[in-house]
Amino acid sequence: MPKNNDAALDAFIAAKAEIDAMLARLAAHSADHFGYRPDEVHWGHVGTLEHYRARLREITDMAFHEGEHAA
DSSP: OOOOOHHHHHHHHHHHHHHHHHHHHHHHHHHTGGGOOGGGOOHHHHHHHHHHHHHHHHHHHHHHTOGGGOO
């Protein structure tokens, strides 16, 4: 007898919706240069973006089986 996956599907769709919302917010924030004007950018801002980049690289490596997550 097949297991009913309705609850799992509902949880998956909810998690995907949350991820989609986070990605949209992040894309909008990036389009706005993360809230920084070019004349105010300093090395602290670079460090912040490097931190964001590293976390996103971790996620994309997992999602696409790259980097340390390569098969």
